[in-house]
Amino acid sequence: DTGVSQDPRHKITKRGQNVTFRCDPISEHNRLYWYRQTLGQGPEFLTYFQNEAQLEKSRLLSDRFSAERPKGSFSTLEIQRTEQGDSAMYLCASSKIGTGQETQYFGPGTRLLVL
Amino acid sequence: AQRVTQPEKLLSVFKGAPVELKCNYSYSGSPELFWYVQYSRQRLQLLLRHISRESIKGFTADLNKGETSFHLKKPFAQEEDSAMYYCALSGRSNTGKLIFGQGTTLQVKP
Numbered sequence: 001d002t003g004v005s006q007d008p009r010h011k012i013t014k015r016g017q018n019v020t021f022r023c024d025p026i027s028e029h030n031r032l033y034w035y036r037q038t039l040g041q042g043p044e045f046l047t048y049f050q051n052e053a054q055l056e057k058s059r060l061l062s063d064r065f066s067a068e069r070p071k072g073s074f075s076t077l078e079i080q081r082t083e084q085g086d087s088a089m090y091l092c093a094s095s096k097i098g099t100g101q102e103t104q105y106f107g108p109g110t111r112l113l114v115l
Numbered sequence: 116a117q118r119v120t121q122p123e124k125l126l127s128v129f130k131g132a133p134v135e136l137k138c139n140y141s142y143s144g145s146p147e148l149f150w151y152v153q154y155s156r157q158r159l160q161l162l163l164r165h166i167s168r169e170s171i172k173g174f175t176a177d178l179n180k181g182e183t184s185f186h187l188k189k190p191f192a193q194e195e196d197s198a199m200y201y202c203a204l205s206g207r208s209n210t211g212k213l214i215f216g217q218g219t220t221l222q223v224k225p
Contacts (some may be wrong), residue, residue: 003158004158031211033211033212033213035213040124040217040218041217041218042119042201042203042215042216042217042218043159043201043213043215044215045212045213045214048210048211048212055210056210056212091159095211097211101164101166101167102211103161104161104211104213105160106158106159106160107158108158109158
């Protein structure tokens with residue numbers, strides 16, 4: 001297993017367009033997290049799934065953002081009607097709970113630039 | 116409010132010098148504290164957590180509940196320690212979500 005993967009690695013879009021990012025967690029990891037990181041800041045929590053259930057969403061996650069994890073494996077994060085303020089690095093992390101201490105393993109991120 | 120503060124954006128030391136990366140937190144309850152590291156062109160990875168009370172790559176961190184701090188220390192810095200370091204906390208409510216500080220860049224000069 002090569003770890004958490006994210007696709008695409010980079011995305012440039014025009015304001016108002018929709019974008020979708022994909023995250024493939026480490027196999028058998030039952031939790032999947034999305035974070036957003038802007039320049040000079042640490043990652044900020046957006047939402048997380050346990051299996052296919054979305055259990056928590058941050059207030060940062062406006063109505064334009066939606067995340068899914070339909071079969072409890074990969075997840076998608078969609079941003080509708082993108083704004084320049086959405087430009088950031090979007091990080092995905094996965095973990096396995098129930099086998100001791102939880103450790104989140106991060107993907108390489110998707111860097112979004114909204115023009 | 117839940118918050119993690121890393122007061123230094125950049126810490127520059129010479130090889131062999133002691134290192135202390137500061138982290139203060141605000142949390143109403145008993146959080147779990149972590150240090151994550153990101154080396155150049157690599158992904159974010161866990162360095163250590165307070166519960167384990169272990170030394171990783173020569174780094175240690177002690178949770179001081181009275182001062183609400185979790186400073187990261189290493190007695191003798193190495194050039195390969197140069198990286199971005201993030202302090203993070205997780206509440207004990209079993210959500211697992213991490214709250215990160217702004218990060219500190221550690222630069223170890225030869």
